[in-house]
Amino acid sequence: KQDGFQQVLNIHYDSMEWSGFSCEKCGRRYSLKKSLLRHMKLECGKDPQFQCPHCFIKTTRNSSLKKHIRIRHPETL
Structure with missing residues (x-):
């Protein structure tokens, strides 16, 4: 489940050319690969x-x- 800010951010990113990194499990997006990896290890699904x-x-x-x-x-x- 995403909070309102993340939903707005995703809509904003969808309207732009995005070259970042997305979590395949929850869809959160990160500009740095290390941030995505930290999210996957420590946060996603927990x-x-x-x-x-x-x-x-x-x-x-x-x-x-x-x-x-x-x-x-x-x-x-």
């Missing part, structure tokens, strides 16, 4: 396991959760 203590967001990577907290909840740092 349930999010990192829960934000300040809201409902869950992520598949701890680094994504830390970035989320830094951007969305800076007052808690």
Whole structure:
């Protein structure tokens, strides 16, 4: 399942000439092959396991959760 931003991004990419890398399993797209490989190894098909203590967001990577907290909840740092 894709979030709204990813759907909009995919529509945008579909309207352009795209020379990036797509996940065959879920369709997410990356400009760098190493990003696709990281996604396939750590994220694709896995349930999010990192829960934000300040809201409902869950992520598949701890680094994504830390970035989320830094951007969305800076007052808690």
